[in-house]
Amino acid sequence: MNANAKRLLLSAALLMLTPLLAAAGNASGAHADKLTAAHVSVSSSDRQTELAVHASGWIAEIAKQPGFKAWRGAQPEITALGPGTHSWLVLVKQPTGAVIGYIVVQAVQEGGGYAIEEYGLGQYLYDEATRKRGVAQATNGTEETSESVGSPLYLHPLLAVWKNKPAKGSILLTDAMSGESLPLTENQWLKLYKKEEQRSAALLSVVPPAAKLARAVSNSSFDPYGLLPWLTNAVPLSADSNGKAIVRALEEKRQIRYTSERFDDKMRYVWSVTGFHRWENNVVYAALESDDSETGKRFVPLALLTEFGAFYD
Template sequence: MRIRLPLSILLLLTLLVSGSGLTAVSATSANMAVAAVGAAPPKTSLLQQHVERWIGQLSKNDAFHAWRGAGYETSPLGPGTHSWLVLVKQKKVTVGYLVVQALDDGGLSLGEYGLGSHPLYDAIVLRGAIERLELERAPLSAVREYVHPLLAVWKVKTDSDSFEYADAASGEWLPLGEELWKETRLAEANVLGDGLRSLTAALTTMRTNEPFDVYDRMPWLTASPLSLSMDAEGSGRSAGRGAGGGAGGEAGGQAEVSFTLPALLDSDEQIRYAAERYEGTALFVWSVIGYHGWNEGTVYAALQSSGEEDHVRYIPLTLLARLGSFYR
């Protein structure tokens, strides 16, 4: 039997976060609770200063024009991750998001940001995911868990001792059990993406290319990845073989070349990014359609999923290089 969640559940999934950092709302009609669990925000002025600085800088980019004059709502991600989801709102409509992460030294970092009306942990996306499970009854709870951009899920409790895990962006169900989730989370708890930290951060370079079908070619199956190393400015300098090297093989006799990922995108190259996650049980693939460069030297790559032209995620290039591979 397929279950269709009532409108009341969708409304409850718009999470309201109290000052203590925990709000759980029970839905008697569907026997489901949605919890926003996490650390209380840092001093309001510090969080506001960073968020408003970053929003102001990004709104200068034409692609982020909807952010000009926008407001925002903040709620914690968790549990125990010291991260916050900031939804950017224009006349009550979500137009993008940021994820802010607390650092051990008391500072804040911009973990990722993006465009679109259905950002990370979107209630409508979750509702569709739950309907695809075709459960006999509604889930008991759904909790947002965020470690870093490539380790972000909805943890959905389907009965008293069972959990399902859905990707926080797409809502796709992941081949994850509780043990594998705990192992992956523990192993990557200290993975940082070298995101922005400074209150004086300024957006200095921007590039947005035309969207393309990431599956039009699948070089992650047939070709060697670009061999990336980060230069002093974090710009993603790549040292690799010339075209023609297949997966697992050498491009014999060809001279080694060096270039930066931004330079490739500036030349309208179609770059793809692929990451095998959860002990190789899941493969994530995105089109790389642009980048942002900041005065601190931080570069965020713009990733887009197939068929989602209105939704773009900007993730630190250093984190992407650490956890996956880029392909021409």
């Protein structure tokens, strides 16, 4: 991209984003809990500008794909997930303020640049209303009586958690998307974070702000629990490095299911796989849908999914 093009892209991004980079709290200094990932403001103006350009570029490109028409003209609101400023949650908002999607961005430590951890339509990660409902259900209370403070803990799409501090009782960890209570303690989360940090970081691929989507496939939704091949000793699809067998199956409109056993096999995630996006750097994001039609669609790197689970035909 030449200098003029960069200036035009930056100008457009800044016009769109002036009111939108959100500061959702300040780091609590030496007293911060090492597990607490409260929203914090992004302090570096250079970092803000970079994130603004990347987010607006990605939104514009994704908006061209099937199912993402509502993203046209949408504006990103960016908050840090953290401690530190290595990952960010981008809420995709319409001019009315309605949230219609999200992107999670990760700074790539080696070589610089930014990677897209995941993105999605509809329900989004770290929605406060979903968190409160989840805490109420887990404590057999109501949203009014189950007062708590939530802090996001994020490593990758399969380790995205709310840490909830109730007014009374012990710390409760819940799923960042569904709000479901997790069979996980703080110490267990920290151990899992340390165990999977390098594995997940090795799977990150930089996505430039002007990157294009080279291929998009969108298939019909279906019930992920209509068949349970992981219980019948079925052989999973080949998990080669490029996911060719999985991509081919999706191009052939076959019903593919994905499952991952997490937290010492105490919890199983199950999704239907209803398409994919392939970016021009050849990184593929699989489209995941749950059995709850209200949760929308979640695009997660195929390489990460194959690392931590299996696909079934």
